[in-house]
Amino acid sequence: MGSNEFDSLVLGLAEFVRRDGRYPYPELLRYALNKLALELTAVPYPRTLTGLLALLEKPVKTWYPRSLLPKEFDSDFGLLYEGGLSEETSRYFYEELLEQGKIPEFATAATKQIAIENYQFYKILGRLQELYNNDSDPECIQQEYVLLRSFLIENGYTTPAQLRKVFFKTRHIDIEEVGDLYEDCEENEPCWNCDRCGPLFKKYGKLRGIKPSACNDHRQDLPYVRKITWQQGLRRLKFGIHLRICLPGLPEIRLFHTLKELQRKYPDQLCATHLYPGIDRYDLQLCFCDGATWAVDIKDYQNPYNLAPKLTPLFGEGDLHYDESFYVIPIQRLQQREDYIEILREQAIKLPSSTHLLSDAVFQERVINKIECLK
Numbered sequence: 001m002g003s004n005e006f007d008s009l010v011l012g013l014a015e016f017v018r019r020d021g022r023y024p025y026p027e028l029l030r031y032a033l034n035k036l037a038l039e040l041t042a043v044p045y046p047r048t049l050t051g052l053l054a055l056l057e058k059p060v061k062t063w064y065p066r067s068l069l070p071k072e073f074d075s076d077f078g079l080l081y082e083g084g085l086s087e088e089t090s091r092y093f094y095e096e097l098l099e100q101g102k103i104p105e106f107a108t109a110a111t112k113q114i115a116i117e118n119y120q121f122y123k124i125l126g127r128l129q130e131l132y133n134n135d136s137d138p139e140c141i142q143q144e145y146v147l148l149r150s151f152l153i154e155n156g157y158t159t160p161a162q163l164r165k166v167f168f169k170t171r172h173i174d175i176e177e178v179g180d181l182y183e184d185c186e187e188n189e190p191c192w193n194c195d196r197c198g199p200l201f202k203k204y205g206k207l208r209g210i211k212p213s214a215c216n217d218h219r220q221d222l223p224y225v226r227k228i229t230w231q232q233g234l235r236r237l238k239f240g241i242h243l244r245i246c247l248p249g250l251p252e253i254r255l256f257h258t259l260k261e262l263q264r265k266y267p268d269q270l271c272a273t274h275l276y277p278g279i280d281r282y283d284l285q286l287c288f289c290d291g292a293t294w295a296v297d298i299k300d301y302q303n304p305y306n307l308a309p310k311l312t313p314l315f316g317e318g319d320l321h322y323d324e325s326f327y328v329i330p331i332q333r334l335q336q337r338e339d340y341i342e343i344l345r346e347q348a349i350k351l352p353s354s355t356h357l358l359s360d361a362v363f364q365e366r367v368i369n370k371i372e373c374l375k
């Protein structure tokens with residue numbers, strides 16, 4: 001029953017943060033904190049709210065009862081970070097709870113609302129996948145899917161006019177449902193975007209990204225930090241879509257553009273690069289002139305132990321058949337932890353040894369080598 005208590009604490013905090021810490025505190029949070037007060041032994045239970053919030057920012061392993069801690073949570077992180085959910089708490093909330101359908105009976109309407117928002121994208125994805133398998137024109141559905149997904153990755157902010165312009169011709173995607181993946185910005189609210197991690201939040205007078213472990217320098221004069229001028233109808237990606245679609249998509253799109261550039265230079269060797277083939281069965285498919293096909297999935301996780309259980313053989317039926325498969329990790333992750341690939345190889349027990357695990361930099365070298373061999 002241990003993780004039940006931990007999960008209520010996470011769900012309660014998610015709701016608390018969403019309300020900007022305003023009274024009354026979510027019932028779920030009060031319940032979880034009462035439980036915590038009884039179980040806490042490593043440190044005394046804080047007597048003030050400020051003390052409590054400070055405790056929740058400390059690495060969970062230093063204070064939370066070990067026996068109640070789920071193994072899927074990386075306890076080097078705190079539950080909160082600068083007054084918001086820490087990135088590990090956000091990841092756990094979306095990935096381990098919402099997406100696994102683990103919204104417990106006792107979750108409140110507010111938590112269920114967050115879950116519904118998060119499913120808006122997966123609802124569209126599911127519908128397009130079904131159409132793709134049954135429709136007479138899968139090519140068109142594929143194109144519309146890539147249009148939607150890359151739009152969400154490349155546009156942390158949008159306006160109704162832009163949505164109309166981009167989606168006025170799509171047959172299977174409705175402008176309104178794309179708009180629903182965004183929320184209104186407050187009038188005259190200063191809005192900022194980072195090219196590397198998407199929309200930014202202002203906390204304690206500083207700009208903060210959604211994933212500080214990957215991108216944490218957001219001084220306003222940096223070239224990749226841009227101010228978005230407020231205008232009527234300006235909308236920002238909803239948090240869950242930002243976290244689960246836009247953020248992981250940025251390294252995918254970056255690698256796609258690099259490979260497209262190689263294809264433009266060497267069209268006789270690298271004949272095609274497809275993004276999200278088969279409505280997102282994996283991230284990239286490369287076709288070489290000797291008939292070889294490579295399948296690539298990009299994974300940006302700070303902790304290899306969290307990533308390993310997610311690595312399974314890439315789907316390879318029909319058009320998605322491949323000769324080589326790759327899981328590609330942004331090189332920054334490997335620089336933060338030298339034994340990253342080693343741990344991944346050892347822990348990813350569902351993965352055949354033929355699937356390559358490497359950094360984006362090494363992967364690009366492999367592609368260039370392959371092109372050289374084909375010249």
Ligand SMILES: [Zn+2]
Pocket residue numbers: 194195196197198209215216217218
């Ligand atoms: Zn950033």
